[in-house]
Amino acid sequence: MPNLRDIRRKIDAIKKIGQITRAMNMVAAAKLRGAQARLEQFRPYGDKYKEVIQELVSSGAVLPSQFPLTQVREVRAVGLILVTADRGLCGAFNANLIKEAESFIGEQEGQGRKVKMICVGKKGYQYFRRRGEVLEAFPDVMGKVMMQDARTIARRAMTAFLNEEIDEAYLIYGYFINVVRQIPKREKILPISFEAQEEAPERAFTGAPIYEPSPEELFEQILPMYVNTRVYAAMLETAVSEQAARMTAMDNANRACEDMVRDLTLLFNKTRQASITKELMDIVGGAEALKG
Amino acid sequence: MARILMEIVTPDKVVATEEVDIVTAPGVAGEFGVMAGHAPMLAGLKIGPLHYRVGDKEEWVAISGGFCEVTGKKVTFLVEAAEKAYEIDVERALRAKERAEKRLQEALAKGDRLAEARARAALQRALTRIALAERVKSGIPR
Numbered sequence: 001m002p003n004l005r006d007i008r009r010k011i012d013a014i015k016k017i018g019q020i021t022r023a024m025n026m027v028a029a030a031k032l033r034g035a036q037a038r039l040e041q042f043r044p045y046g047d048k049y050k051e052v053i054q055e056l057v058s059s060g061a062v063l064p065s066q067f068p069l070t071q072v073r074e075v076r077a078v079g080l081i082l083v084t085a086d087r088g089l090c091g092a093f094n095a096n097l098i099k100e101a102e103s104f105i106g107e108q109e110g111q112g113r114k115v116k117m118i119c120v121g122k123k124g125y126q127y128f129r130r131r132g133e134v135l136e137a138f139p140d141v142m143g144k145v146m147m148q149d150a151r152t153i154a155r156r157a158m159t160a161f162l163n164e165e166i167d168e169a170y171l172i173y174g175y176f177i178n179v180v181r182q183i184p185k186r187e188k189i190l191p192i193s194f195e196a197q198e199e200a201p202e203r204a205f206t207g208a209p210i211y212e213p214s215p216e217e218l219f220e221q222i223l224p225m226y227v228n229t230r231v232y233a234a235m236l237e238t239a240v241s242e243q244a245a246r247m248t249a250m251d252n253a254n255r256a257c258e259d260m261v262r263d264l265t266l267l268f269n270k271t272r273q274a275s276i277t278k279e280l281m282d283i284v285g286g287a288e289a290l291k292g
Numbered sequence: 293m294a295r296i297l298m299e300i301v302t303p304d305k306v307v308a309t310e311e312v313d314i315v316t317a318p319g320v321a322g323e324f325g326v327m328a329g330h331a332p333m334l335a336g337l338k339i340g341p342l343h344y345r346v347g348d349k350e351e352w353v354a355i356s357g358g359f360c361e362v363t364g365k366k367v368t369f370l371v372e373a374a375e376k377a378y379e380i381d382v383e384r385a386l387r388a389k390e391r392a393e394k395r396l397q398e399a400l401a402k403g404d405r406l407a408e409a410r411a412r413a414a415l416q417r418a419l420t421r422i423a424l425a426e427r428v429k430s431g432i433p434r
Contacts, residue, residue, distance in 0.1 A: 038304070041304060041305050041306070042303050042304070044301060044306070045301050045302065045303050045370060046303075048301070048361075048368065048370055049370070052334065052359070052361060052370075056334075147302075147303045147304070147372060147373070151372070209331070209332040209333055209334055210331055210332065210333040210334070210335075211333070211334050211335075212319055212320070212321045212324070212333065212334070212335040212336065213320055213321045213336060215334075217320070217336070218334060218335075218336050218359065221320070221336045221357075221359070222336075222359060225357075225358065225359075225372070228372075229303070232303055
């Protein structure tokens with residue numbers, strides 16, 4: 001029969017874990033709000049880049065194929081920027097991203113391409129450092145997502161692309177759908193490609209615009225900044241998703257805690273009753289014997 | 293006088309949204325000013341001071357690279373970083389300047405062109421911030 005004191009101790013331990021997971025849940029909720037606000041603020045900035053680049057291309061001011069960052073060539077090696085969280089305790093979030101990366105690597109290697117990785121966030125690096133070719137890792141940048149870091153990461157990928165170390169580059173990151181759903185998402189970032197021009201985009205300019213300096217020079221200046229914004233956006237999305245995933249995971253943990261406490265309390269009471277009954281029986285048995 | 297809506301946007305936030313009389317910015321091809329009725333334009337920006345005026349109110353903003361779009365009603369500055377002059381942390385800028393100078397020396401010694409360019413950009417950013425902060429502190433507009 002289980003020992004009463006052991007059960008008591010277990011209940012206390014689980015209650016304490018419950019306190020921690022509840023606190024983590026609340027912290028994640030607060031951070032989620034902060035991260036979501038940052039994502040919202042970034043959106044107009046990111047969208048504007050897309051809009052301006054698209055505008056330059058579709059107005060015919062520049063020929064997109066002329067630039068180093070848009071060169072399409074035969075693909076021998078692909079770069080993969082995998083964005084994960086720095087920390088765990090967020091359910092299957094990191095595992096899902098890693099799984100997506102694995103399946104991406106499988107596909108690419110199936111086509112005889114090499115995959116070189118850039119790991120953003122500690123978890124992805126911890127997994128791939130022994131398993132894949134990692135060009136460079138950027139751990140501990142997901143706590144507070146900064147443009148500066150995004151720029152360094154994007155620059156690393158662009159340098160690799162321009163040196164022909166890699167011929168294409170992809171991003172895999174945690175895409176935020178809503179608080180209970182985040183999915184790994186793939187996005188090709190290099191070479192920079194443009195949507196087909198079938199539909200004329202809403203014209204941002206009226207009449208012939210002035211370009212200063214020339215459209216080509218402008219384009220050349222904007223392209224790397226555009227890649228920066230893509231990487232930054234991916235990092236922001238991942239940060240938001242991470243907090244949301246942690247919130248859900250901690251919620252589940254809370255519920256599991258409550259269930260366990262309930263079951264254990266039941267067991268505790270049953271055990272206690274059983275022991276009381278047993279003691280009574282002993283006493284009654286003893287009294288009977290004396291009477292005898 | 294007619295005013296034009298100006299917006300300064302960075303990845304983190306919208307730094308300023310204001311109807312301005314005139315805004316002057318450091319373009320890649322030289323400094324330029326925008327007033328209401330300006331022709332549509334797309335211009336590259338370099339690191340430097342941006343200045344705008346609303347009535348008698350003047351404001352200086354340190355910006356680092358990006359670009360500027362002028363449409364019929366609005367001028368938008370998309371920059372990677374922007375700080376209003378009175379928000380500049382001078383201590384930090386001074387430290388950044390020292391760091392950048394050291395990095396520049398090292399880069400020059402090694403002949404690393406990329407590092408040199410980066411150090412020069414960092415130095416430029418720091419110098420812009422320092423100059424603006426001082427200008428505001430001493431109360432001399434321009």
